[in-house]
Amino acid sequence: MVRVAVGVKRVIDYAVKIRVKPDGSGVVKDSVKHSMNPFCEIAVEEAVRLKEKKIAKEIVAFTIGPKQCSETLRTALAMGCDRGVHVNVPQLDALTPLQISKMSAKIAETEAADLLIMGKLAIDGDYGQTAAMTAAILDWPQATNLYSLQHNGDNATVEREIDGGLETNEIKTPAVLSVDLRINQPRYATLPNIMKAKKKKVKALKPADLGVDVAPTLTVVKIAEPPTREAGEIVEDVDALIGKLKDAGRI
């Protein structure tokens, strides 16, 4: 039986149309619906399935961010994680994936995790690099963009999504995994489980407890709206469409 750590991030809900602040300092976050990053939900689901298959004995969910992240952690606990760790960072946007990775690596070590599972990407920063960085810091193997996982004792067979298809690797554990969309369909937390999750333990930490320097190393100069496309036109029929495309030199 293995111990699993799962990283979860609170982000603006995927269905929200975000707005850029007029002063270019960021995007509007106040009174905007937030939820667990969709890829993190998939990571939690994968961990819970390992427990249901009697491969994992305990799952520790952790999050890094402001106090509202405790809700995200509760969601992970309601989905089936056993305990939580919350690293309180008021200004999450000021941290880079490298700093997050250093904290994640420290948590994986402290919790004696055999598998650290994360999402392949957070849909706010779109960086997609925390798993690989954390694996490097720990000197563990990595399996990013995971499509399937078969755990066999001290090894795991992983299928990964790559350009053009799938790739299979054989990795040693402990290892860091980042899950892609199609590995599973995350479950909904049921009301009884949400109630039970309120009783589960959450450890509160600060970056200093993990020995990570949070001094900024990347400066966000500005956040801007992307260029907008000019309004197009609706054409009557296929002939008109072909005519327009020929005129534009596209066909």
Add this chain to the structure above:
Amino acid sequence: MLRAFSSRVRAASSLVLAEVNAAGELQASSLSAISAASKFGSDISVVVAAEDASAAAQSLAGVSGVTRVLAASGAQYKGGIAEVVAPLLKEIQVASGVTHIVGPATPYAKNILPRLAALLDVNHISDVIEIESEDTFQRPIYAGNAIATVQSADPIKIISVRATNFAPAEEGGSAAVEDAPSVADSDLSKFVGQELTASDRPELSSASKVVAGGRALKSTEAFETVLYPLADKLGAGVGASRAAVDAGYVPNDMQVGQTGKIVAPELYIAVGISGAIQHLAGMKDSKTIVAINTDADAPIFQVADYGLVQDLFKALPEMTEKL
């Protein structure tokens, strides 16, 4: 004082991570990474790692702007696993002191470069769409709904670039090919095999025309009978929305969007695709966008240059016939 200044302004030099496919052929996105690297000065080394990297190294040597090609050949490089390639790049960086490391923002490089960045204890700036200066870069965030300009204080800048935003470097170089330093195989991870989707159509990420289908196609057969014929008539690559992939109509690697491929062809024809934020993230930089959809209120029409509100099962065969 003087010494501190001179070390600060040491000339920029870059190392490009080139990508080859399973057959050892150079991928076009590598040429875009080389053209991005040319913004950091004229000293450009390129490293290519494969079981047999010699053919790719020879073609890289002929690329304009490349000053040195480092060929890493060996069984340990098969499959390009990060646990082997990242230490190789670290060794080259330490030996040569390059200031910038550039790769294409493809699954291959995005698996390796963050690992390298952590080994060198610097940040990795992914999906760069614009290089403003040696330390300042633009990258899309929130599925392309905002553009962040970031400045790095790191001594080594490691970036991955969106191939569609940088014109590929052209032929016309005559660089020397050298053997890369050899790194040992890793016992952490072993390459077992690949299962690739066979297709004679143009590669999706670099195709000049793309025809993409969504949930409204309703079946694999519909892709085969109405969508592929149009794509073949146009010489286009074929893409899909996540809904079409999840429904099993087409394989994963055809997905266009935030979680799939980013494309920016001359012509993108979205068929039966509503235009969710996550799909638009993968195609809204296309030069001309055409939407064919029965729902006149579908968000895809807000980004389409030409929209046709019609049943795709009628419009596509008609279009294929008339072209």
